[in-house]
Amino acid sequence: METLYFVLESLIKNIVVIACLMLFVAYLTLAERKILGYIQVRVGPNRVGPFGIWQPIADGIKSFFKEDVIPLNADKPIYILAPMISFFTALSMFALIPFGDKIYLFGREIKLVIADVDVGILYIFALGTLGEYGIVLGGWSSGNKYGILGSLRAAAQMISYEVALGIILMGTIILAGSLRLTEIVQAQRNTWFIVYQPFAFLLYVVAALAEINRTPFDMPESESELACGFNIEYSSMKFALFMIAEYAHLVTVAALCTTFFLGGWLGPVLPGPVWFILKTLVMIFVFIWIRGTFPRLRYDHIMKFGWKVLFPLALLNLVITAFFATLS
């Protein structure tokens, strides 16, 4: 009986989270266009429904009915698999993120997280890196030279920020004493980690931008040079999958930032999930804001920046954190 309840609970949580995430992602595209619109003294989409609220649905329907073109010289299995990899990893990363404390329902204790894994951070890194494979393979298998350049850049970018990203988060792991995300949030009950780790927070935002391939680090895409780079040959739902994956990844990264530095679901008065969503929205807004402000870097600059600036700073941050953690 207990097993049945467990399965039922997981199933419901999965469905609710995925549905919410998908809706969130859909409306994130609209929000981004609206916010960018206001930054750029224009209105943004406003044709489909009042304030353009049906725009994401219209976009979805449109991409669903587009012809699905597979280039002749594409490596077909990989070409088809690549967007799935991106999409899958972006979704499964979200399973680890706690969006609220325990609640009691029908006499059962329910944790507001799909999977409370004890190696949480490692799992997230693993999936994050795997997600990049979707981009690398997608560009490479589409048999287009621009695609290949996009993949090469994605691969180069991946190695330059991933190491730094890991080391940045080590600081919070030392402070929390755990890799489990719920425990990291619990450890911030008194003070958010952004107070102890302000530099790590900033570095994380930078590295996160690189991870989700957004301006100023949108190398694999760089629409003006590579004419969309890795997804140049993708059309229809395969392209939509890449898009959804990109935005889901954006949400995940913002949610992780909330979890590691902004106290996750913790906050007064309002219930946990509300706080969690609010903080995530603030982070997402920051990401969109950055996109509206900065030009794109060149890819060798990113590599130099990743290895010569981000990495040493992250190490320094780790050493200092470790030093003070040993003292206290």
Next chain:
Amino acid sequence: MAETRTMTINMGPQHPATHGVLRLLLELDGEIITKVVPHIGYLHRGVEKLSESMTYPQALTLTDRLDYTSALSNNLAYCLAVEKLLDLKIPKRAQYLRVLLAELQRLAAHLLWVATHALDMGAMTVLFYAFRERETILGMLEQVTGARLTPSFVRIGGLAKDIPDGFAAEVRAFVEDFPRRIDEYETLLTDNIIWKKRTQNIAPMSADEAVNYGVTGPVLRACGVNYDVRKAYPYSGYDEFDFEIPLGERGDVYDRYVVRLKEMRQSNRIIDQAINNLPTGPILADSAFAVPPDKEAVGKDIAALIRHFKIAQEGFETPRGEVYASIESSKGELGFYVVSDGSNKPFRMRIRPPSFINLGALPKMIEGQMVADVVAAIGSIDIVLGEIDR
């Protein structure tokens, strides 16, 4: 050691950053460019040849379609050439208005340039800021000329019309406001560390190289060569205006950007002076032979009607000879070389398009640089394919 091979990649003719139908054949070693061959001609409409079968006033409309981002400058350059051939004396008011319109057009062209150049580098917001002002300028030009892109407004002997009421006030308001707008673009770009990294020491040219390649305009001045047709060979009364020629030092993409932004401020000054010191008087030269009578007279006077009809139908015959007239357009020195055999049509009209000659220096600039720099370099020389292919 494994054998290394270069990759040949075809950039364009349909590519978001080649500013039209330019096609570049890039040979890449990784992301480093080892060789680049520009291919042009996708927008060739035979403007030079077409003009040989048109009367002089008719051929004016072709010039709109050369550099379609600054059509009034093209009109002006063509008219100057024909006027030189006819030896017409242009009234002061028309000259000042020509300067005013040409400078407004230069601002519009430079705004379009800063917008697209920044967009190529991923800075999307600048595009919309610059287009906001460009829209104002095009609105003003439309008030005067009746068209936003293809005005054909500067006519042989002067202008098609005088400025409408209220235009001067609008220009003054714009001139007042515009320097603050340039400051806005500068906050987004000039000191932005990413912008500097993307532009400084990218696609550099030395002064000697630039002169050897015949490069003109902001690209040349960014190398520190002080050559501006407005100062060197003043036309249309530019010698009566007080303005400076901004110069760069290193001749890289960043300097070209700085030079153009400074030029916009100078253009603003010129517009200010032109509108405030605008003389009164006629806007067309006094020539019964080449300049059509005004509409009022055409309705009342049979002789004027016939004269109007003759000029519209047959144009006018020009003295035998060859002339060259050039102006400083937003891209560089735009010249028209007209050969007349004494008939009412040009025997040969050769256009010196600044974009074409500046593009010739592109391979020199970008060999050895990276793919992302190609986009920066193309943006920085500000090409318009309508003018290159003619």
